[in-house]
Amino acid sequence: MPELPEVEVLVRHLAPLLQGRRIRKVEVHRPRVLRPTSRRQLSRILIGATFSSVKRRGKFLLLTLKKARPSQTVMLVGHLGMTGRMYLLPGGGPLPKHAAVVLDLGQERFVFEDTRYFGRFTLDATLLQKLGPEPLSADFTPEVFSQALQLSRQPIKVKLLDQSLVAGLGNIYASEALFRAGISPMLSARKLGANQVRQLWQAIRTVLSEAIDCGSTVPLNFAATNEQDGFFYFGREQGVPDSYEERLRVYDRSGEPCLVCGTVVKRLVQAARSTFYCPSCQRTKTERKVPKKRSSNVDRYPP
Numbered sequence: 587m588p589e590l591p592e593v594e595v596l597v598r599h600l601a602p603l604l605q606g607r608r609i610r611k612v613e614v615h616r617p618r619v620l621r622p623t624s625r626r627q628l629s630r631i632l633i634g635a636t637f638s639s640v641k642r643r644g645k646f647l648l649l650t651l652k653k654a655r656p657s658q659t660v661m662l663v664g665h666l667g668m669t670g671r672m673y674l675l676p677g678g679g680p681l682p683k684h685a686a687v688v689l690d691l692g693q694e695r696f697v698f699e700d701t702r703y704f705g706r707f708t709l710d711a712t713l714l715q716k717l718g719p720e721p722l723s724a725d726f727t728p729e730v731f732s733q734a735l736q737l738s739r740q741p742i743k744v745k746l747l748d749q750s751l752v753a754g755l756g757n758i759y760a761s762e763a764l765f766r767a768g769i770s771p772m773l774s775a776r777k778l779g780a781n782q783v784r785q786l787w788q789a790i791r792t793v794l795s796e797a798i799d800c801g802s803t804v805p806l807n808f809a810a811t812n813e814q815d816g817f818f819y820f821g822r823e824q825g826v827p828d829s830y831e832e833r834l835r836v837y838d839r840s841g842e843p844c845l846v847c848g849t850v851v852k853r854l855v856q857a858a859r860s861t862f863y864c865p866s867c868q869r870t871k872t873e874r875k876v877p878k879k880r881s882s883n884v885d886r887y888p889p
């Protein structure tokens with residue numbers, strides 16, 4: 587399932603391909619992905635519009651378009667859901683079976699394909715309102731992170747998936763960040779000590795940055811099947827080692843030895859989602875609170 591790095595990689599690939607391209611026709615095969623926008627609204631707004639930028643916010647793609655008459659800027663909000671993909675296809679040939687929306691750009695077509703239709707392709711920007719800070723931006727500080735965590739009794743792994751805490755983390759990178767920080771996924775969010783918060787804050791930024799760097803160096807693999815979604819974003823040429831899977835240290839490795847200590851990696855279900863962790867590197871215990879130094883004996887031995 588695509589998370590922040592996969593969406594960022596896709597945005598970087600799409601931005602130069604779409605820049606300046608004009609939409610001639612709009613085909614909607616699965617109106618469900620548009621909700622609450624209607625087919626008519628989408629066609630009326632998009633036909634004749636030109637792509638001016640493609641950006642990302644959390645796991646959303648923000649496609650900005652300009653229209654000349656009447657002069658206006660339009661924003662399309664895309665979400666890949668569980669199985670969504672966006673790419674350019676040469677004009678004329680057959681469409682993929684699960685093409686949800688197709689935008690005719692003349693020589694090529696922009697396709698939003700989604701086999702399970704959990705994705706979105708809509709003019710409704712209210713989806714963005716509740717998003718927390720971007721984890722790789724300066725807005726996401728250890729202080730902001732700490733304050734938000736202190737309000738939650740949820741296990742830290744579950745809380746990390748809350749898009750209003752920090753935008754863009756999903757199941758894979760939440761497990762990976764907790765492993766890197768050596769924090770148990772079961773620890774209550776508000777019980778993290780100051781050092782643990784800082785370590786987790788750093789780990790989140792590191793795992794996301796590394797994944798983006800990894801994905802940005804390879805071409806998208808449009809031929810990948812649905813079982814290999816990762817390869818779409820982290821494309822792999824035939825015969826080249828599988829760097830996408832190797833990059834993950836704990837996710838989907840239950841039963842295998844921990845890469846750090848050799849303990850068997852465990853799988854746990856939290857809020858109906860799988861969590862992977864090393865019971866040895868990620869102990870449940872909370873950080874030992876260091877007692878504050880007394881300023882003088884007067885405090886310690888009140889009269």
Ligand SMILES: [Zn+2]
Binds near residue numbers: 844847849864867
């Ligand atoms: Zn371990």
